[in-house]
Amino acid sequence: MSGGEGILLYNNITKKYCSFGFLARGKRNYYFATAGHCYLESARCFLVPWESKFTPTAFIGKTFFHRLEKIDFSLITIQNEDFEPIPTIRNTDSKVFPDLLLTEDYIVVSSNGAHLCLSGLISHVKCGFVESLNGFASIYAKYVSENIFAVSMVGENGDSGGSVFSYKQDMPEWYSEFG
Structure with a gap:
């Protein structure tokens, strides 16, 4: 998975399509960063490659954190162990x-x-x-x-x-x- 690849955020009520920005690392976990206004509470996040015609291809993880003020920024926890981010x-x-x-x-x-x-x-x-x-x-x-x-x-x-x-x-x- 590379920066610019698509993501679907879905929480059983609402779905949003956004894009991955970059890989971030915490003390124990890896995250993907995206825009804060892409955040949905308790959303599951799926990979949507450019060529997929908006069809999700793999579960990635869940929304974790977001902010709108000062910087429009959110994090998605990577929970799928088979998922390999590429720099x-x-x-x-x-x-x-x-x-x-x-x-x-x-x-x-x-x-x-x-x-x-x-x-x-x-x-x-x-x-x-x-x-x-x-x-x-x-x-x-x-x-x-x-x-x-x-x-x-x-x-x-x-x-x-x-x-x-x-x-x-x-x-x-x-x-x-x-x-």
Whole structure:
């Protein structure tokens, strides 16, 4: 399982499709991180690969923790022992680079014009450029998020929580596949 792969969260009442962001490790358990607004109380979580047409293929675990304020973030406990997370970002629409290797755990976005990409269930991989730093937005008419940045790309419902990444060096030649 790679970052950007799809997940179905289901609690017998509601279901949501989102995307995996990255693997996180606690003292005793491994988790997958996704967006906090993807969280459903007592939800079971299933793998939904890009090519599955929204059909879950394997049980992964249960929702564990979430937060909406300051950072939109949640964790899913990995409970399936047969499940093997891979430290890559899904990019299987590309024949040249179907898996993008992770080399750093965080991104520093420090200037307008910097490039950012996302990998998610609906959009797969798409890239854009930072247009604004240090903005703010009202989320769900209850919370105000600060220090957000605007990028010249739009994710779709189901991409929430997916991996956001950048490249340290100049954009690779294959970047035009996503531009």
